[in-house]
Amino acid sequence: VSLVLYGNRESGHSYKVRLLLTLAGISHEYVHIDLEVPRSGRPAAFRAASRFGEVPVLVRDDGSALVQSNAILLHLARDRGRFGPPRGATWDDLTSWLFWEANRVGFSVPNLRAARFRGDTPADVMAWLEARVIDDLGVLDGQVGARPFLLGDAPCVVDVACCAYLFWPEQAGIDLSRWPAVAAWLERIAALPGYKPPYALMSPPAGP
Amino acid sequence: VSLVLYGNRESGHSYKVRLLLTLAGISHEYVHIDLEVPRSGRPAAFRAASRFGEVPVLVRDDGSALVQSNAILLHLARDRGRFGPPRGATWDDLTSWLFWEANRVGFSVPNLRAARFRGDTPADVMAWLEARVIDDLGVLDGQVGARPFLLGDAPCVVDVACCAYLFWPEQAGIDLSRWPAVAAWLERIAALPGYKPPYALMSPPAGP
Numbered sequence: 001v002s003l004v005l006y007g008n009r010e011s012g013h014s015y016k017v018r019l020l021l022t023l024a025g026i027s028h029e030y031v032h033i034d035l036e037v038p039r040s041g042r043p044a045a046f047r048a049a050s051r052f053g054e055v056p057v058l059v060r061d062d063g064s065a066l067v068q069s070n071a072i073l074l075h076l077a078r079d080r081g082r083f084g085p086p087r088g089a090t091w092d093d094l095t096s097w098l099f100w101e102a103n104r105v106g107f108s109v110p111n112l113r114a115a116r117f118r119g120d121t122p123a124d125v126m127a128w129l130e131a132r133v134i135d136d137l138g139v140l141d142g143q144v145g146a147r148p149f150l151l152g153d154a155p156c157v158v159d160v161a162c163c164a165y166l167f168w169p170e171q172a173g174i175d176l177s178r179w180p181a182v183a184a185w186l187e188r189i190a191a192l193p194g195y196k197p198p199y200a201l202m203s204p205p206a207g208p
Numbered sequence: 209v210s211l212v213l214y215g216n217r218e219s220g221h222s223y224k225v226r227l228l229l230t231l232a233g234i235s236h237e238y239v240h241i242d243l244e245v246p247r248s249g250r251p252a253a254f255r256a257a258s259r260f261g262e263v264p265v266l267v268r269d270d271g272s273a274l275v276q277s278n279a280i281l282l283h284l285a286r287d288r289g290r291f292g293p294p295r296g297a298t299w300d301d302l303t304s305w306l307f308w309e310a311n312r313v314g315f316s317v318p319n320l321r322a323a324r325f326r327g328d329t330p331a332d333v334m335a336w337l338e339a340r341v342i343d344d345l346g347v348l349d350g351q352v353g354a355r356p357f358l359l360g361d362a363p364c365v366v367d368v369a370c371c372a373y374l375f376w377p378e379q380a381g382i383d384l385s386r387w388p389a390v391a392a393w394l395e396r397i398a399a400l401p402g403y404k405p406p407y408a409l410m411s412p413p414a415g416p
Contacts, residue, residue, distance in 0.1 A: 052347070064298075068311075071304035090272075096279035102310035103276075122332035139260070 002061040003028040006046050008035050009202040012110060012165035013069040014056040018201050020073055020160045023194050024082040032204035070098040070106070073157040083160065086152035093151060097158040105140060108132035109165040113172040133172070137179045145181035148188060155192060163189050167198050210269040211236040214254050216243050217410040220318060220373035221277040222264040226409050228281055228368045231402050232290040240412035278306040278314070281365040291368065294360035301359060305366040313348060316340035317373040321380040341380070345387045353389035356396060363400060371397050375406050 005021065005028055007014025021028050033046055039053040049065035050057045058066045058075075066072050074095065077084045085094045112129040115121035140150070140162060149155045150162060166186055169176050176183040189195065213229065213236055215222025229236050241254055247261040257273035258265045266274045266283075274280050282303065285292045293302045320337040323329035348358070348370060357363045358370060374394055377384050384391040397403065 064300075066300050066304060068304040068307040070307045071300060074303055075300055092272075092274050092279060092283055095282055096274060096276040099276040099278045099307070099310045102307045103315055107311055107315055122330075122336075124330035124332040125336045128330075128333045128336075 004031060004045075004059040005029070006031050006033050006050065006057045006059070007055045007202055008033050009199055009204070010035075011055050011202070012113075012168070012198065013106075015167075015198045015202050016069045016161055016164040017056045017058060017072050017076075019164065019195070020076060020083060020157060022196060022201060023155075023160070023192055024076070024080060025194065026076065026080060026082070030202075032202070034204075070102050070157075070161055073161055074098060077157045083155065083157045086149065086154035086156055088153075089151040089156070094156060094158055097150060098161055100139075101158065101161045104132075105136040105162055106165075108136050109172050109174070112174075113165060113168060116171065116173055130173075133174065137174070137182055140185075141179040141181045144185035149185070155189065159185075159189060164198070212239060212253075212267040213237070214239050214241050214257065214265045214267070215263045215410055216241050217407055217412070218243075219263050219410070220321075220376070220406065221314075223375075223406045223410050224277045224369055224372040225264045225266060225280050225284075227372065227403070228284060228291060228365060230404065230409060231363075231368070231400055232284070232288060233402065234284065234288060234290070238410075240410070242412075278310050278365075278369055281369055282306060285365045291363065291365045294357065294362035294364055296361075297359040297364070302364060302366055305358060306369055308347075309366065309369045312340075313344040313370055314373075316344050317380050317382070320382075321373060321376060324379065324381055338381075341382065345382070345390055348393075349387040349389045352393035357393070363397065367393075367397060372406070 003026065005017055007018060007030065009032065018030060031043070031046070033042055033055055035055070039047065042053070046057065047053065049059050051067050054067065056069055056072065058072045060066070066075055085091055108129060112133050115126055115129060143150050147153065150158045163186060165172065166182065211234065213225055215226060215238065217240065226238060239251070239254070241250055241263050243263070247255065250261070254265065255261065257267050259275050262275065264277055264280065266280045268274070274283055293299055316337060320341050323334055323337060351358050355361065358366045371394060373380065374390070
């Protein structure tokens with residue numbers, strides 16, 4: 001196997017990468033990292049590859065490791081020629097949207113979800129994060145209200161990046177009926193050949 | 209002039225781009241956009257180029273417009289062959305760090321600064337943002353504690369992206385003496401030929 005992906009079932013950033021590998025039919029090995037285990041107890045190959053002990057990490061056949069989900073998506077799109085910019089869009093458009101995701105919906109939704117999981121986040125912080133999520137989903141709704149996928153008629157890595165945490169709307173306390181174009185776009189992604197929802201793709205194999 | 213940059217004096221994201229253009233000696237026109245003017249009253253060329261009425265926007269000689277500061281930095285580094293990865297680093301390392309910036313220090317510091325400017329941000333939100341800034345500056349401090357610039361012996365666009373808002377530490381309420389390696393790294397950037405601080409580069413020309 002030429003590619004190894006280290007990820008975790010609760011990490012939407014890991015899911016992004018495995019979803020792209022799956023949709024694009026790119027052969028890889030997936031290794032689930034138990035983040036409850038202290039860093040020093042995690043697999044040595046993972047610790048060697050991961051800059052800060054974070055997931056996801058993609059290790060290539062030359063042994064080089066790549067971190068940051070969107071950097072991995074951009075690398076794979078360029079390297080494999082799959083899920084690049086659709087007709088009418090450019091690579092610059094694609095990188096621009098990937099950076100938008102990293103700074104906006106890829107920040108606000110994961111942080112709101114994590115805050116709900118913790119349960120002790122102050123109400124004002126929850127409200128602040130919710131306001132950001134509402135802004136960001138409004139941007140996405142306008143974008144996919146005008147075209148089938150974020151950059152055009154076909155899905156690209158920007159769709160994969162932006163959708164990931166949105167397949168757990170209830171975990172973040174998001175009612176997608178408020179953004180019908182987003183809900184319809186997520187259905188279009190879920191209908192792509194090979195699509196699987198987060199826990200189906202990211203869980204460790206069942207034990208003995 | 210082949211490149212036009214639209215920016216604003218209070219936007220560290222705009223400053224990033226003009227700082228790179230300046231350090232790399234890339235000829236360009238800078239147009240200050242007054243963000244106090246309602247969107248409909250801003251220059252038509254800017255409104256046509258900017259996807260969401262945001263700065264920065266870089267317009268190229270073919271008329272195409274590029275948004276998102278880090279996408280612009282990545283484009284310029286590749287297109288002009290300047291401030292790319294230093295020896296020992298790769299383009300993948302560089303994009304990985306640019307995405308880290310967009311999701312971390314390029315989110316936390318600008319938002320803490322903006323919250324202080326507004327003055328009505330709840331204390332719990334300020335504390336939440338401050339905790340993120342502390343985490344992010346800790347990462348930067350470790351990185352530039354081990355090498356002169358973030359990716360090696362020479363500065364690259366990652367340094368330009370990560371430093372921008374840190375040249376306004378007091379505005380964000382950040383005491384850089386807590387992160388001495390960051391403070392020393394900022395001095396190394398400020399010593400680069402052509403360097404100018406944010407307001408010196410980004411202010412509109414003085415009126416008549």
